[in-house]
Amino acid sequence: ASLYSFKYVNGHPKNHRVGLPTVMAFGVLADVATGAPALLSELTLTTAMRTAATSVMVAKRLARPDSRVMALIGNGCQSEFQALAFHHLLGIRELRLFDIDPSATAKLVRHLSDMPGLTLTVCTSTAEAVRGADIVTTVTADKTNATILTPDMVEPGMHINGVGGDCPGKTELHRGVLAMARVICEFEPQSRIEGDMQQMPADFPVTEFWRVLTGAAPGRESADQVTVFDSVGFALEDFSALRLLHDLSRQLGLGRPLDLIPQMADPKDLFGELQLGGQRQAA
Numbered sequence: 357a358s359l360y361s362f363k364y365v366n367g368h369p370k371n372h373r374v375g376l377p378t379v380m381a382f383g384v385l386a387d388v389a390t391g392a393p394a395l396l397s398e399l400t401l402t403t404a405m406r407t408a409a410t411s412v413m414v415a416k417r418l419a420r421p422d423s424r425v426m427a428l429i430g431n432g433c434q435s436e437f438q439a440l441a442f443h444h445l446l447g448i449r450e451l452r453l454f455d456i457d458p459s460a461t462a463k464l465v466r467h468l469s470d471m472p473g474l475t476l477t478v479c480t481s482t483a484e485a486v487r488g489a490d491i492v493t494t495v496t497a498d499k500t501n502a503t504i505l506t507p508d509m510v511e512p513g514m515h516i517n518g519v520g521g522d523c524p525g526k527t528e529l530h531r532g533v534l535a536m537a538r539v540i541c542e543f544e545p546q547s548r549i550e551g552d553m554q555q556m557p558a559d560f561p562v563t564e565f566w567r568v569l570t571g572a573a574p575g576r577e578s579a580d581q582v583t584v585f586d587s588v589g590f591a592l593e594d595f596s597a598l599r600l601l602h603d604l605s606r607q608l609g610l611g612r613p614l615d616l617i618p619q620m621a622d623p624k625d626l627f628g629e630l631q632l633g634g635q636r637q638a639a
Contacts, residue, residue, distance in 0.1 A: 369497040385598040408441035417575035418583040419515035423490035430496035431455035431464045450475040454485040494528040496520040507532040512580040521552040531555040537582040542590035551586040
């Protein structure tokens, strides 16, 4: 490997009250040999895009091929990205929307109401939204052990894209939903701590998605099978996103140099940089 990265990220559901995004994130891509940073980028917007992209990548292997209706529970900052990804890349034609905050749903409708080939249906409850849906995406923000989707709402053949349960103490799915489904995750040790899987015993069977991608494990096994993607986010997704941003920024001439690392006349004389700084000020 010639590059490595790190991501700084926080989730603050009440940030809107002070005019800040719920997700605060940035990332650095750096050279392995020297440690020199190659890219410093925001990752708030990028996180929303890579999360939606991962959701669709999984759904292509787990959802029924004829899936055309998706329930979208939670219509906040990530919802439009999920909606557009599933519409354009998986062929979803109808979104059934519900959020406990009607203004969030109104925002989504305002943004996507003119999207060709996409019907938006506003619902009054989670149960109404998921009724008859092929795919259910839950993407809520509250850091609580919530029970948004219960077993009685699940229909044969559903694929559940559980996005909001992403840290200890934060869940969206009733444990009974997991018990009745085939569960796919990104990285099992992390997902058992941060995902909806945190509710389940240590021997609860799950499959890491890379095994499905490589053919080591099957995707959907039958039309009636219920599948769950317990999405929590994974470092490899951010590393891949930062590499893409770095490549595109160079191809398209975007971005600008930042003076993060001293440009030294003598790399062995760090203290001398302070003296040079004083001389520059005096001049």
